[in-house]
Amino acid sequence: MSDTYRFSFGPWNIHEGADPFGPTVRPAIAFAKKLPMYKKLGFDAVQFHDDDAVPNVDDKSAAEVAKEAAQVKAMLAGEGLVGEFVAPRLWEDPKGIDGGFTANDPAGRRWAIDRARRAIDIANSLGTKLIVLWLAREGTYIREAKNAIDAHRHLVEALNAMLEHDAAVEIAIEPKPNEPMDHAYIPTIGHALAIAHQTVEPDRVGGLIESAHALLAGLDPSDEMAFALAAGKLWSVHLNDQNGLKFDEDKTFGGANLRSAYNQVRVLELAGYARTGRFVGLDVKAMRSQKAEAAHLHLSNSRTIFLKLVDKVRSFPKDVESRYIAERNYEALELAVIEHLLGD
Ligand code: 3MF
Numbered sequence: 001m002s003d004t005y006r007f008s009f010g011p012w013n014i015h016e017g018a019d020p021f022g023p024t025v026r027p028a029i030a031f032a033k034k035l036p037m038y039k040k041l042g043f044d045a046v047q048f049h050d051d052d053a054v055p056n057v058d059d060k061s062a063a064e065v066a067k068e069a070a071q072v073k074a075m076l077a078g079e080g081l082v083g084e085f086v087a088p089r090l091w092e093d094p095k096g097i098d099g100g101f102t103a104n105d106p107a108g109r110r111w112a113i114d115r116a117r118r119a120i121d122i123a124n125s126l127g128t129k130l131i132v133l134w135l136a137r138e139g140t141y142i143r144e145a146k147n148a149i150d151a152h153r154h155l156v157e158a159l160n161a162m163l164e165h166d167a168a169v170e171i172a173i174e175p176k177p178n179e180p181m182d183h184a185y186i187p188t189i190g191h192a193l194a195i196a197h198q199t200v201e202p203d204r205v206g207g208l209i210e211s212a213h214a215l216l217a218g219l220d221p222s223d224e225m226a227f228a229l230a231a232g233k234l235w236s237v238h239l240n241d242q243n244g245l246k247f248d249e250d251k252t253f254g255g256a257n258l259r260s261a262y263n264q265v266r267v268l269e270l271a272g273y274a275r276t277g278r279f280v281g282l283d284v285k286a287m288r289s290q291k292a293e294a295a296h297l298h299l300s301n302s303r304t305i306f307l308k309l310v311d312k313v314r315s316f317p318k319d320v321e322s323r324y325i326a327e328r329n330y331e332a333l334e335l336a337v338i339e340h341l342l343g344d
Protein backbone atom coordinates (compact mmCIF):
# COMPACT_ATOMS: atom_id res chain seq x y z
CA MET A 1 0.00 0.00 0.00
CA SER A 2 1.29 3.47 -0.86
CA ASP A 3 1.31 6.81 0.92
CA THR A 4 -1.31 8.05 -1.50
CA TYR A 5 -4.68 8.83 0.03
CA ARG A 6 -7.93 7.71 -1.56
CA PHE A 7 -11.14 9.65 -1.01
CA SER A 8 -14.86 8.94 -0.71
CA PHE A 9 -18.13 10.81 -0.22
CA GLY A 10 -21.81 9.94 -0.12
CA PRO A 11 -24.50 10.86 -2.66
CA TRP A 12 -26.10 12.98 0.08
CA ASN A 13 -23.09 15.32 -0.12
CA ILE A 14 -24.37 16.65 -3.44
CA HIS A 15 -27.69 18.01 -2.30
CA GLU A 16 -30.47 20.44 -2.98
CA GLY A 17 -29.86 22.83 -0.10
CA ALA A 18 -33.02 22.37 1.97
CA ASP A 19 -32.65 23.24 5.66
CA PRO A 20 -35.16 23.25 8.58
CA PHE A 21 -36.15 26.82 7.64
CA GLY A 22 -36.40 26.69 3.89
CA PRO A 23 -37.04 24.42 0.93
CA THR A 24 -34.64 23.14 -1.70
CA VAL A 25 -32.82 25.77 -3.78
CA ARG A 26 -31.10 23.55 -6.34
CA PRO A 27 -32.47 20.86 -8.66
CA ALA A 28 -32.04 17.24 -7.56
CA ILE A 29 -29.37 15.26 -9.37
CA ALA A 30 -30.17 11.57 -9.92
CA PHE A 31 -27.83 9.01 -8.35
CA ALA A 32 -26.75 7.76 -11.79
CA LYS A 33 -25.77 11.33 -12.75
CA LYS A 34 -23.78 11.78 -9.55
CA LEU A 35 -21.57 8.75 -10.16
CA PRO A 36 -19.63 10.23 -13.14
CA MET A 37 -18.84 13.26 -10.95
CA TYR A 38 -16.77 11.20 -8.48
CA LYS A 39 -13.62 10.61 -10.54
CA LYS A 40 -13.76 14.12 -11.99
CA LEU A 41 -13.69 15.53 -8.48
CA GLY A 42 -10.79 13.23 -7.47
CA PHE A 43 -12.76 10.56 -5.58
CA ASP A 44 -12.51 6.76 -5.78
CA ALA A 45 -15.28 5.42 -3.56
CA VAL A 46 -18.95 5.92 -2.74
CA GLN A 47 -20.39 5.89 0.76
CA PHE A 48 -23.90 4.44 0.84
CA HIS A 49 -26.97 4.46 2.99
CA ASP A 50 -28.78 1.17 2.43
CA ASP A 51 -31.57 2.96 0.58
CA ASP A 52 -29.14 4.99 -1.55
CA ALA A 53 -28.27 1.61 -3.08
CA VAL A 54 -31.70 -0.07 -2.85
CA PRO A 55 -34.63 2.39 -2.46
CA ASN A 56 -37.58 1.14 -0.36
CA VAL A 57 -35.39 -1.66 0.93
CA ASP A 58 -38.04 -2.79 3.48
CA ASP A 59 -40.58 -3.59 0.76
CA LYS A 60 -38.32 -5.89 -1.25
CA SER A 61 -37.50 -9.58 -1.02
CA ALA A 62 -33.94 -10.70 -0.28
CA ALA A 63 -33.56 -11.73 -3.93
CA GLU A 64 -34.75 -8.31 -5.18
CA VAL A 65 -32.39 -6.53 -2.79
CA ALA A 66 -29.44 -8.65 -3.98
CA LYS A 67 -30.33 -8.07 -7.64
CA GLU A 68 -30.63 -4.29 -7.30
CA ALA A 69 -27.44 -4.00 -5.25
CA ALA A 70 -25.58 -6.06 -7.88
CA GLN A 71 -26.80 -3.60 -10.53
CA VAL A 72 -25.42 -0.72 -8.46
CA LYS A 73 -22.10 -2.55 -8.12
CA ALA A 74 -21.96 -2.84 -11.91
CA MET A 75 -22.66 0.91 -12.24
CA LEU A 76 -19.81 1.60 -9.82
CA ALA A 77 -17.46 -0.66 -11.76
CA GLY A 78 -18.42 1.17 -14.95
CA GLU A 79 -17.13 4.39 -13.40
CA GLY A 80 -14.03 2.79 -11.85
CA LEU A 81 -15.49 3.22 -8.37
CA VAL A 82 -16.04 0.97 -5.36
CA GLY A 83 -18.46 1.11 -2.45
CA GLU A 84 -16.77 2.09 0.83
CA PHE A 85 -19.52 1.26 3.32
CA VAL A 86 -23.25 0.87 3.81
CA ALA A 87 -25.12 2.59 6.67
CA PRO A 88 -28.66 1.49 7.61
CA ARG A 89 -30.75 4.67 7.39
CA LEU A 90 -33.09 4.00 10.30
CA TRP A 91 -33.77 7.64 11.05
CA GLU A 92 -35.88 8.55 8.02
CA ASP A 93 -38.37 5.70 8.34
CA PRO A 94 -41.53 6.29 10.43
CA LYS A 95 -40.81 2.93 12.11
CA GLY A 96 -37.63 4.47 13.55
CA ILE A 97 -39.35 7.52 15.04
CA ASP A 98 -38.51 6.53 18.64
CA GLY A 99 -35.06 5.33 17.61
CA GLY A 100 -34.51 1.91 16.06
CA PHE A 101 -32.30 -0.29 18.22
CA THR A 102 -33.37 1.58 21.38
CA ALA A 103 -37.07 2.08 20.58
CA ASN A 104 -39.35 1.41 23.53
CA ASP A 105 -41.58 -0.74 21.31
CA PRO A 106 -40.01 -4.21 20.85
CA ALA A 107 -41.50 -4.34 17.32
CA GLY A 108 -39.51 -1.21 16.46
CA ARG A 109 -36.31 -2.81 17.78
CA ARG A 110 -36.97 -5.98 15.75
CA TRP A 111 -37.52 -3.90 12.61
CA ALA A 112 -34.25 -2.01 13.17
CA ILE A 113 -32.22 -5.21 13.54
CA ASP A 114 -33.87 -6.70 10.46
CA ARG A 115 -33.09 -3.53 8.50
CA ALA A 116 -29.46 -3.60 9.69
CA ARG A 117 -29.18 -7.20 8.48
CA ARG A 118 -30.48 -6.09 5.08
CA ALA A 119 -27.84 -3.33 5.03
CA ILE A 120 -25.20 -6.03 5.58
CA ASP A 121 -26.61 -8.05 2.68
CA ILE A 122 -26.44 -4.94 0.49
CA ALA A 123 -22.83 -4.31 1.57
CA ASN A 124 -21.96 -7.89 0.56
CA SER A 125 -23.56 -7.42 -2.85
CA LEU A 126 -21.66 -4.14 -3.30
CA GLY A 127 -18.39 -5.84 -2.36
CA THR A 128 -17.63 -4.18 0.98
CA LYS A 129 -17.69 -5.63 4.48
CA LEU A 130 -17.85 -2.25 6.22
CA ILE A 131 -21.07 -1.13 7.87
CA VAL A 132 -21.29 2.35 9.40
CA LEU A 133 -23.70 2.97 12.25
CA TRP A 134 -24.65 6.59 12.77
CA LEU A 135 -27.05 6.10 15.70
CA ALA A 136 -29.13 9.13 14.82
CA ARG A 137 -32.26 8.65 16.93
CA GLU A 138 -30.76 6.28 19.50
CA GLY A 139 -31.14 8.77 22.33
CA THR A 140 -33.83 10.95 23.87
CA TYR A 141 -35.33 14.41 23.80
CA ILE A 142 -36.09 14.04 27.51
CA ARG A 143 -34.29 11.63 29.87
CA GLU A 144 -37.54 10.22 31.27
CA ALA A 145 -38.60 8.87 27.87
CA LYS A 146 -36.39 5.77 28.02
CA ASN A 147 -34.53 3.59 30.44
CA ALA A 148 -31.00 4.46 29.34
CA ILE A 149 -29.54 1.36 30.97
CA ASP A 150 -31.85 -0.87 28.94
CA ALA A 151 -31.09 1.23 25.85
CA HIS A 152 -27.37 0.52 26.08
CA ARG A 153 -28.12 -3.20 26.48
CA HIS A 154 -30.35 -3.06 23.41
CA LEU A 155 -27.49 -1.48 21.46
CA VAL A 156 -25.22 -4.40 22.39
CA GLU A 157 -27.97 -6.86 21.35
CA ALA A 158 -28.27 -5.11 17.97
CA LEU A 159 -24.50 -5.15 17.42
CA ASN A 160 -24.41 -8.86 18.31
CA ALA A 161 -27.26 -9.63 15.91
CA MET A 162 -25.33 -7.90 13.13
CA LEU A 163 -22.06 -9.68 13.94
CA GLU A 164 -23.85 -13.01 14.06
CA HIS A 165 -25.64 -12.36 10.77
CA ASP A 166 -22.34 -12.26 8.89
CA ALA A 167 -19.00 -13.69 9.99
CA ALA A 168 -17.01 -11.12 8.01
CA VAL A 169 -18.89 -7.88 8.61
CA GLU A 170 -17.05 -5.01 10.33
CA ILE A 171 -19.07 -2.30 12.05
CA ALA A 172 -17.74 1.26 12.41
CA ILE A 173 -19.79 3.30 14.87
CA GLU A 174 -19.96 7.02 13.94
CA PRO A 175 -20.42 8.81 17.26
CA LYS A 176 -22.33 12.09 17.52
CA PRO A 177 -23.45 13.76 20.76
CA ASN A 178 -26.65 15.46 19.60
CA GLU A 179 -28.84 16.39 16.64
CA PRO A 180 -31.39 15.20 15.81
CA MET A 181 -31.76 14.15 19.47
CA ASP A 182 -31.12 16.31 22.52
CA HIS A 183 -28.64 13.64 23.61
CA ALA A 184 -27.47 10.56 21.75
CA TYR A 185 -26.39 7.45 23.62
CA ILE A 186 -23.02 7.03 21.87
CA PRO A 187 -21.62 10.57 21.85
CA THR A 188 -17.87 9.87 21.57
CA ILE A 189 -15.43 7.28 20.30
CA GLY A 190 -14.77 6.30 23.91
CA HIS A 191 -18.40 5.24 24.24
CA ALA A 192 -18.27 3.47 20.87
CA LEU A 193 -15.20 1.40 21.69
CA ALA A 194 -16.44 0.64 25.20
CA ILE A 195 -19.66 -0.78 23.76
CA ALA A 196 -17.60 -2.67 21.15
CA HIS A 197 -15.98 -4.56 24.01
CA GLN A 198 -19.36 -5.71 25.30
CA THR A 199 -20.18 -7.49 22.05
CA VAL A 200 -19.55 -11.10 21.09
CA GLU A 201 -16.71 -9.99 18.77
CA PRO A 202 -15.04 -6.75 19.86
CA ASP A 203 -12.43 -7.03 17.08
CA ARG A 204 -15.13 -6.46 14.46
CA VAL A 205 -16.55 -3.27 16.00
CA GLY A 206 -14.60 -0.04 15.52
CA GLY A 207 -15.25 3.57 14.70
CA LEU A 208 -15.57 6.38 12.18
CA ILE A 209 -14.71 9.87 13.42
CA GLU A 210 -16.49 12.87 11.97
CA SER A 211 -14.67 16.14 12.69
CA ALA A 212 -17.86 18.14 13.32
CA HIS A 213 -19.33 15.49 15.62
CA ALA A 214 -16.21 15.56 17.82
CA LEU A 215 -16.33 19.36 17.94
CA LEU A 216 -20.03 19.28 18.89
CA ALA A 217 -19.01 17.05 21.83
CA GLY A 218 -16.47 19.71 22.84
CA LEU A 219 -13.60 17.38 21.90
CA ASP A 220 -10.62 17.59 19.59
CA PRO A 221 -11.18 15.60 16.37
CA SER A 222 -7.52 14.61 16.04
CA ASP A 223 -7.46 13.21 19.58
CA GLU A 224 -10.69 11.31 18.94
CA MET A 225 -9.02 9.84 15.85
CA ALA A 226 -5.90 9.04 17.87
CA PHE A 227 -7.95 7.14 20.46
CA ALA A 228 -9.35 4.89 17.73
CA LEU A 229 -6.00 4.64 15.92
CA ALA A 230 -4.23 3.50 19.09
CA ALA A 231 -6.73 0.64 19.27
CA GLY A 232 -6.38 -0.16 15.54
CA LYS A 233 -10.03 0.82 15.15
CA LEU A 234 -10.20 3.93 12.98
CA TRP A 235 -11.94 2.38 10.00
CA SER A 236 -13.03 5.59 8.29
CA VAL A 237 -13.31 9.32 8.82
CA HIS A 238 -15.83 11.98 7.94
CA LEU A 239 -13.71 15.06 7.55
CA ASN A 240 -15.45 18.41 7.56
CA ASP A 241 -15.48 21.52 9.74
CA GLN A 242 -17.67 23.19 12.30
CA ASN A 243 -17.60 26.78 13.53
CA GLY A 244 -18.37 26.41 17.23
CA LEU A 245 -21.34 24.89 19.02
CA LYS A 246 -24.30 25.24 16.71
CA PHE A 247 -26.12 22.98 14.24
CA ASP A 248 -24.03 20.34 12.46
CA GLU A 249 -22.61 22.53 9.71
CA ASP A 250 -20.65 20.01 7.60
CA LYS A 251 -18.43 22.82 6.35
CA THR A 252 -15.55 22.37 3.93
CA PHE A 253 -12.63 20.61 5.63
CA GLY A 254 -10.32 23.25 7.12
CA GLY A 255 -12.77 26.04 6.30
CA ALA A 256 -13.34 27.08 9.92
CA ASN A 257 -10.15 25.98 11.68
CA LEU A 258 -7.10 25.28 9.56
CA ARG A 259 -4.90 24.42 12.56
CA SER A 260 -7.38 21.78 13.71
CA ALA A 261 -7.52 20.39 10.15
CA TYR A 262 -3.71 20.28 10.07
CA ASN A 263 -3.72 18.23 13.26
CA GLN A 264 -6.31 15.81 11.89
CA VAL A 265 -4.10 15.23 8.86
CA ARG A 266 -1.05 14.99 11.13
CA VAL A 267 -2.56 12.20 13.22
CA LEU A 268 -3.52 10.25 10.10
CA GLU A 269 0.06 10.65 8.85
CA LEU A 270 1.47 9.55 12.21
CA ALA A 271 -0.64 6.39 11.96
CA GLY A 272 0.25 5.65 8.32
CA TYR A 273 -3.49 5.73 7.57
CA ALA A 274 -2.99 5.97 3.77
CA ARG A 275 -1.10 2.66 3.82
CA THR A 276 -4.02 0.86 5.49
CA GLY A 277 -5.96 1.20 2.24
CA ARG A 278 -8.90 2.75 4.09
CA PHE A 279 -10.59 5.76 2.56
CA VAL A 280 -10.56 9.37 3.65
CA GLY A 281 -14.26 10.12 3.69
CA LEU A 282 -15.63 13.62 3.47
CA ASP A 283 -19.03 14.52 4.89
CA VAL A 284 -19.35 18.08 3.67
CA LYS A 285 -22.29 20.12 2.39
CA ALA A 286 -22.32 23.04 -0.01
CA MET A 287 -23.60 26.29 1.46
CA ARG A 288 -27.29 26.81 0.75
CA SER A 289 -26.39 30.02 -1.09
CA GLN A 290 -24.20 28.16 -3.60
CA LYS A 291 -25.44 28.16 -7.22
CA ALA A 292 -26.34 24.75 -8.65
CA GLU A 293 -23.61 24.77 -11.29
CA ALA A 294 -20.91 25.09 -8.62
CA ALA A 295 -22.47 23.03 -5.80
CA HIS A 296 -19.75 20.37 -5.98
CA LEU A 297 -16.78 22.62 -5.12
CA HIS A 298 -17.04 21.90 -1.36
CA LEU A 299 -15.96 18.32 -2.22
CA SER A 300 -12.98 19.03 -4.48
CA ASN A 301 -11.96 21.97 -2.25
CA SER A 302 -11.99 19.77 0.87
CA ARG A 303 -9.80 17.23 -0.91
CA THR A 304 -7.44 19.97 -2.14
CA ILE A 305 -7.12 21.40 1.37
CA PHE A 306 -6.50 17.90 2.77
CA LEU A 307 -3.71 17.22 0.25
CA LYS A 308 -2.11 20.64 0.83
CA LEU A 309 -2.10 19.86 4.54
CA VAL A 310 -0.49 16.46 3.86
CA ASP A 311 2.35 18.41 2.19
CA LYS A 312 2.51 20.73 5.20
CA VAL A 313 2.70 17.82 7.65
CA ARG A 314 5.34 15.99 5.59
CA SER A 315 7.47 19.11 5.11
CA PHE A 316 7.43 20.29 8.73
CA PRO A 317 11.08 20.12 9.82
CA LYS A 318 11.33 17.07 12.09
CA ASP A 319 14.60 18.28 13.63
CA VAL A 320 12.91 21.51 14.75
CA GLU A 321 10.04 19.51 16.21
CA SER A 322 12.31 17.14 18.15
CA ARG A 323 14.57 19.95 19.38
CA TYR A 324 11.69 22.02 20.79
CA ILE A 325 10.08 18.92 22.31
CA ALA A 326 13.40 17.95 23.93
CA GLU A 327 13.74 21.48 25.29
CA ARG A 328 10.08 21.45 26.38
CA ASN A 329 9.78 24.74 24.48
CA TYR A 330 6.24 24.37 23.19
CA GLU A 331 5.88 28.16 22.71
CA ALA A 332 8.63 27.99 20.11
CA LEU A 333 7.08 24.85 18.60
CA GLU A 334 3.75 26.62 18.24
CA LEU A 335 5.27 29.58 16.40
CA ALA A 336 7.17 27.19 14.12
CA VAL A 337 3.87 25.41 13.28
CA ILE A 338 2.05 28.68 12.59
CA GLU A 339 4.90 30.04 10.45
CA HIS A 340 4.98 26.76 8.52
CA LEU A 341 1.21 26.95 7.92
CA LEU A 342 1.54 30.58 6.81
CA GLY A 343 4.26 29.58 4.36
CA ASP A 344 6.97 31.68 6.07
C1 3MF B 1 -25.01 13.04 10.32
C2 3MF B 1 -24.01 12.28 9.56
C3 3MF B 1 -24.57 11.26 8.60
C4 3MF B 1 -23.70 10.02 8.51
C5 3MF B 1 -24.17 9.10 7.43
C6 3MF B 1 -23.36 7.83 7.34
C7 3MF B 1 -25.95 11.98 6.82
O1 3MF B 1 -24.48 14.02 11.10
O2 3MF B 1 -22.84 12.53 9.67
O3 3MF B 1 -24.67 11.86 7.34
O4 3MF B 1 -22.37 10.36 8.28
O5 3MF B 1 -25.49 8.79 7.67
O6 3MF B 1 -23.28 7.18 8.53
Ligand code: MG
Pocket residue numbers: 174210238283
Ligand atom coordinates in the same frame (compact mmCIF):
# COMPACT_ATOMS: atom_id res chain seq x y z
MG1 MG C 1 -21.03 11.81 8.94
